[in-house]
Amino acid sequence: MSTTTDTDRPAAEYRHHPGARILHGPHRTIGGVEAWIIWALCALFVVWLFAIQTGYAVVSPEIQKSASLTVAQISLASSVYTWAFALCQFFSGALLDRFGTRPLLAIGVAFVTAGAFLYAQTTNMATLVIAQIVLAVGSSFGFVGAGYVGGQWFPAARYGLMFGLVQTLASLGSAVGQPAISWQLDHMTWQQLLNGFGAMGVLLIVLFALLVRNPTPGPETLRQATARPPLFASIFKDLGKCFANRNVVLSSVLAGVSFGSMLAVGVLWGPG
Structure with a gap:
């Protein structure tokens, strides 16, 4: 006769359930020190990649000269980034929901x-x-x-605050980053600058691999994981539901136009 009690059953489920592959170690405190460390790393990731994104406006004239490209080619390359980012965004959130922050954020x-x-x-x-x-x-x-980490590692009531802090840091980082990049280009080549960003990325990979974890899921989370449909089928099904909702489409268009305009103003006027 089994001696596993109702109290012990969740622990047994964690050990043998397929979803247990995403967690390593004991339960981790929501909103605790580890949560803040992981959130800080994700916020740093956002600030760093935003510096690379907006820094394109600063280094693109140098790239144009060195690679003998035209203004049209530089602009086309920038648009390729935007479209690729938009397409990948449809899948990145779903992948995080399915597999968690480890190892996806390090990747x-x-x-x-x-x-x-x-x-x-x-x-x-x-x-x-x-x-x-x-x-x-x-x-x-x-x-x-960063938004996913704020929702998983902190109480639900703090989600808006944590995501707002990420947005604030990203905006401040871009405001400071463009003048800093312009100043650095007076003292080094654009290749050295971008290699420096890459070197910082190597350090971030190590930190993410060592420190970023998923919070321990509860029994309800594991039951939901069991019933999940195939990943890509569920993504396209959810996209269909979104596009079928007129309000979602209108809100997306408004948000895209607003964000695109603000980003364009920052890219055009920020370097000056």
Whole structure:
């Protein structure tokens, strides 16, 4: 006769349930020290990738000269990043919901790091476009990853606060980052600058691999994981529901136009 009690049953489920592969170690305190460390790393990831994104406006004239590109080609490469980022964003949130922050955020940082190093090696249009696509894939886990961590590692009542703090830090980082990048370009080449971003990315990969974990799921979370449909089928099904809702479509268009306009103003006027 089994001696497992109702109190012990969740622990047994964690050990043998397929979803247990995403957790390692004991239950972790929601809103505790570890939660703040993981959130701080995710916020730093967002600030870092935003510096690379907005820094494109500063270094693009140098890239244009070195790689003998036209203004049209530089602009096209920038648009490739935007479209690649938008497409990846459909999947990054769903992947986080399915697999959690470990190891997906470390993989996202690795993609941005690889993109920064590719960026630094730009000698033609093809290299620049590939760098932009790789950057976009990794960057798609930035904001949504920070939001996910705020929702998973902190009480629900703090979600808005934690995500607002990430947005504030990203905005302040961009405001400070563009003048700092302009100043650094007076003392080093753009290749050295981008390699420096890549080196910081290597450090972030190590920190994410060592420190970022998923909070221990409860029995309800594990039951939901058991009933989940195939990943991509569920993504396209959810997208269909979203696009079928007129209010969602209108809100998305308004948000996209607003964000695009603000980003364009920052890119055009920020370097000055």
